[in-house]
Structures are given as C-alpha cells and as structure tokens.
Amino acid sequence: MQQDEVWQAVLGEIEVTLSHGNFVTWFKNTRLVKREDGEIVVGVTNPFIKQTLEKKYGDLIVKTLRKQGVKVEQVEYKTVSMPKVPDEQVASTTQIPQLVTASGSSVKFASAGTTAGLRQSLNERYTFDNFVVGDGNDLAFAACQAVVTQPGTKYNPLYLYGGVGIGKTHLIQAVGNALQSRHPDAKILYIATEQFVREFVQALRDRTASNFANFYRSADVLIVDDVQFLAGKDKIQEEFFHTFNTLHQANKQLIMSSDKPPSQIDNLEDRLKSRFAGGMSIDMQVPDFETRCAIIQTKNEVNQSELEPEVVEYLASNIKTNIRELEGALNQLLAWCEVRGLTPTAAIAANLLQINKNRPKHLSAKQIIERTARHFQIPLEDIVGPKRDKDIVVPRQVAMYILHEELHLSYPKIAYELGRKDHTTAMHSVRKITKELQVDAALRSSLAEIKEYLYV
Ligand code: ADP
Ligand code: MG
Numbered sequence: 001m002q003q004d005e006v007w008q009a010v011l012g013e014i015e016v017t018l019s020h021g022n023f024v025t026w027f028k029n030t031r032l033v034k035r036e037d038g039e040i041v042v043g044v045t046n047p048f049i050k051q052t053l054e055k056k057y058g059d060l061i062v063k064t065l066r067k068q069g070v071k072v073e074q075v076e077y078k079t080v081s082m083p084k085v086p087d088e089q090v091a092s093t094t095q096i097p098q099l100v101t102a103s104g105s106s107v108k109f110a111s112a113g114t115t116a117g118l119r120q121s122l123n124e125r126y127t128f129d130n131f132v133v134g135d136g137n138d139l140a141f142a143a144c145q146a147v148v149t150q151p152g153t154k155y156n157p158l159y160l161y162g163g164v165g166i167g168k169t170h171l172i173q174a175v176g177n178a179l180q181s182r183h184p185d186a187k188i189l190y191i192a193t194e195q196f197v198r199e200f201v202q203a204l205r206d207r208t209a210s211n212f213a214n215f216y217r218s219a220d221v222l223i224v225d226d227v228q229f230l231a232g233k234d235k236i237q238e239e240f241f242h243t244f245n246t247l248h249q250a251n252k253q254l255i256m257s258s259d260k261p262p263s264q265i266d267n268l269e270d271r272l273k274s275r276f277a278g279g280m281s282i283d284m285q286v287p288d289f290e291t292r293c294a295i296i297q298t299k300n301e302v303n304q305s306e307l308e309p310e311v312v313e314y315l316a317s318n319i320k321t322n323i324r325e326l327e328g329a330l331n332q333l334l335a336w337c338e339v340r341g342l343t344p345t346a347a348i349a350a351n352l353l354q355i356n357k358n359r360p361k362h363l364s365a366k367q368i369i370e371r372t373a374r375h376f377q378i379p380l381e382d383i384v385g386p387k388r389d390k391d392i393v394v395p396r397q398v399a400m401y402i403l404h405e406e407l408h409l410s411y412p413k414i415a416y417e418l419g420r421k422d423h424t425t426a427m428h429s430v431r432k433i434t435k436e437l438q439v440d441a442a443l444r445s446s447l448a449e450i451k452e453y454l455y456v
Pocket of ligand 2: 168169170226
C-alpha cells in the first residue's frame with residue numbers, strides 16, 4: 001500500500017473510536033511523511049497537535065498502525081506545513097495569507113484610540129491564574145496561552161467549542177485580559193454574539209452601520225462569545241464575515257467560542273463555517289473529577305476555612321457537566337452554612353442539591369432585586385428609583401453585585417434592571433461591593449442570607 005493509503009486506513013479506524021470533535025481536532029490534518037524500517041514520521045500542523053498525539057493518542061496510533069500490518073518501532077511527530085485547502089471565497093483570485101509562521105514573529109498593535117467605550121468589556125475576574133487546568137481543558141488552555149505570546153500569527157482564529165458552563169468564556173476572556181496587560185494600548189474587544197446582534201440592529205435603525213463596522217474592524221483583538229447565536233441571522237452574518245476578513249487579513253487575532261463546531265451550526269453561511277474552521281478549533285470537554293475537585297478548592301480559597309475532602313468530592317462527583325453549576329452549589333453551601341454558623345458537610349451538600357432539584361433553574365433579575373429589597377426592608381420602587389440615600393444606595397449596589405455574580409449580566413443590563421442609565425454605575429457598584437466583602441463581615445452575612453433565600 002502507498003503511504004497515503006496506509007494512513008487513510010489508520011485514520012479510518014481511529015475515526016470510529018473517537019468523538020467526532022476529537023477526531024477532527026487532532027487527526028484530520030495529519031499525514032504520514034515517512035515510513036522506513038519501522039520508523040514512522042507523522043506530520044501535523046502545529047505543536048499542540050503534536051503534543052497531544054504524542055501524549056494522549058500515541059498508543060492508539062501505534063496499535064492501529066500495527067493492525068494495518070505496518071512495522072512500527074518508533075513514531076515521531078513533526079510539525080510540517082500542510083498544503084492549504086483552497087477557500088471557496090478567495091481562491092479564485094488570491095491565496096489566503098499564510099498566518100501560521102514558523103516562530104517568533106510578533107504582531108504590531110495599533111494604538112487604541114478610543115477603547116470599548118460604552119460597550120461590553122472584559123471581566124477582569126477571568127484570568128489564567130484562577131483557571132484550573134486539567135484533563136478536558138488543557139489543550140484549550142495551552143492554545144489560549146500561545147495566542148497571548150503570539151497574537152495574530154498562530155491559531156487565528158482560535159475557536160473553542162463545548163458544552164455549557166465548562167469555561168469557554170473564562171478562557172477567552174483570560175486571553176483578552178492577558179493581552180490587555182501586555183499591550184495596554186491595544187484595542188481588545190470582547191463581545192457576546194447576542195450583544196453584537198443587538199448593536200448591529202440598533203446601528204441599522206440609527207443609520208450608523210458604518211460606525212458600527214468601523215468600530216469592530218479597528219480592533220487589534222476581537223473576541224466573540226457564543227457565535228452559535230449568529231445562526232439564521234443573514235444580515236449579521238454578512239457583516240460579521242466582512243469584519244472577520246478585515247481583521248484576519250491584517251493579522252489581527254480573532255477568538256471565538258461556541259457550543260458546537262463550525263460545521264454543525266445550522267443556518268450559518270458556509271463561508272463563515274470555513275473561516276471559523278480555518279485556524280485552530282478545540283473541542284473543550286467537561287473537566288474530569290480531579291480537576292473538578294481542584295476547581296472547587298480554588299473557588300473556596302476566597303473563603304478562609306478549608307473544605308473537608310469529602311465535601312469537595314461529594315460536589316465534584318454529583319455535579320459533573322457544568323462548572324457554573326458546581327460553583328453555584330458551592331456558593332450556596334457556603335452561604336447556607338455561614339448563616340447558620342455550621343461547618344459544611346457532605347450531608348448538608350446532599351440536602352441542598354436535593355432542594356435544588358425542586359427549584360426553578362433560572363432566577364430572574366426581578367426576583368433578585370425583590371429579594372434584596374425585602375432583605376434590607378426597603379420598598380421595591382426605591383431600590384429601582386431615583387433616591388440616593390445611603391440606606392437605599394447600598395442595597396442597590398448589593399443587588400447589582402448579585403446580578404453580576406449569579407446571572408452574569410452585563411453592566412449595561414444590570415444598570416437597566418435597576419433603573420440606571422449609565423453602565424459605569426453598575427461597574428463601580430460591583431467593584432465596591434467586591435472590595436467591601438473582603439473586610440465587612442456584616443455585609444458578607446447579609447449577602448449570604450439573600451443568596452440563601454434566593455434558592456428556597
Ligand atoms: P462557558 O462559557 O463554557 O459556558 P464559563 O466560562 O462561563 O463557561 O464558566 C462557568 C463558570 O465556571 C465560570 O465562573 C468560570 O470561572 C468557572 N470555570 C469553568 N472552568 C473553570 C476552570 N477550569 N477553573 C476555574 N474556573 C472555571
Ligand atoms: Mg460562555
């Protein structure tokens with residue numbers, strides 16, 4: 001058999017043993033570059049794939065090669081450049097600029113001018129430091145770090161996909177934050193797709209579409225969260241396609257997240273699918289049990305007392321698919337125990353998880369605001385009204401903080417829910433409460449109490 005045929009046969013076998021996402025990410029662009037006296041060299045497109053094949057799939061590859069009757073003594077993985085598959089949109093006239101450079105090249109960042117202004121921005125609580133790396137998210141983490149060292153060159157676009165609550169937003173924002181601290185003048189934009197859509201619709205209505213386009217096309221780094229929400233929105237897809245191209249051609253870094261691989265987003269134009277898939281796509285998995293335990297411990301660090309291992313293990317083994325839920329359960333447990341002066345145990349955790357099963361999954365902003373007003377014994381119309389007395393302002397700030405923490409609402413949305421026009425009010429409130437919680441025990445217990453009652 002020809003080298004190619006052998007490798008195709010190997011890939012065929014491997015494909016049926018792996019998830020589609022894993023296969024596409026790690027094997028699709030591999031080829032056999034050498035087969036000689038038991039020495040096999042597999043060509044891959046980048047160092048992460050190399051590393052993963054070596055570490056994770058090495059045995060599988062050797063086994064499958066042998067099954068195909070290939071003599072194998074040693075398999076080496078080598079980064080090689082692959083012939084580019086022509087892109088249906090550009091191929092006729094120009095080649096796509098080759099962005100994967102061998103090493104070392106750096107990207108020049110244009111000066112920022114005005115930054116994100118009123119728009120949604122990066123949340124500084126998402127950093128690499130507080131992201132726990134383990135099985136399931138290690139490759140995404142590594143790729144994100146690589147983007148920080150060489151933005152716009154390798155892995156462009158970087159596309160992370162996977163289920164809800166597994167850390168996609170955390171990681172892509174961590175890239176943004178890390179880049180922003182390395183390049184304070186760079187214009188780094190983070191936007192959730194829903195927000196992008198809303199702004200675009202508004203811009204069309206206000207006849208400011210060209211401002212909108214210029215704003216996003218002048219980014220140095222554009223991070224777009226949950227691109228699956230572009231599905232079925234033709235005009236926005238068209239706009240996004242041009243934004244994408246403008247940035248990509250200027251070697252500006254694009255980072256995207258989604259709940260599925262590009263090819264599986266229904267009602268997304270093919271040209272966007274091919275753009276999204278044209279860099280590095282990584283299938284993020286739910287972190288394994290040990291990683292989930294480590295995440296709980298990290299999240300608990302803000303709390304002064306350590307958790308019993310059995311509590312950590314109980315949570316990690318009962319909440320398996322969603323880290324946001326895991327975090328929620330931990331916070332709820334801590335709040336419950338803090339109010340009662342109890343030490344958290346697995347039994348209490350079990351009880352609470354049982355209660356959770358019976359409560360509605362989604363709290364509304366209104367419920368949170370009402371609960372906060374009731375706790376501080378002030379009328380609802382005051383907390384959302386114009387009064388600026390201290391005994392109204394503090395509860396309002398606390399409500400903003402909870403909306404931020406529990407519902408992950410954007411600052412403009414938080415401001416809106418509390419009847420404020422300016423999103424910076426929400427931002428300052430959240431910051432202020434975050435700070436005060438560290439020193440003010442009474443505030444901590446107030447918050448714990450409000451949170452506890454939110455869930456019963
Ligand atoms: P997604 O965008 O995939 O739905 P998020 O990034 O919003 O998920 O993550 C949900 C929550 O879980 C966030 O609070 C995030 O900080 C946390 N989280 C997820 N993975 C990790 C991790 N590996 N280490 C620390 N926190 C994590
Ligand atoms: Mg997200």
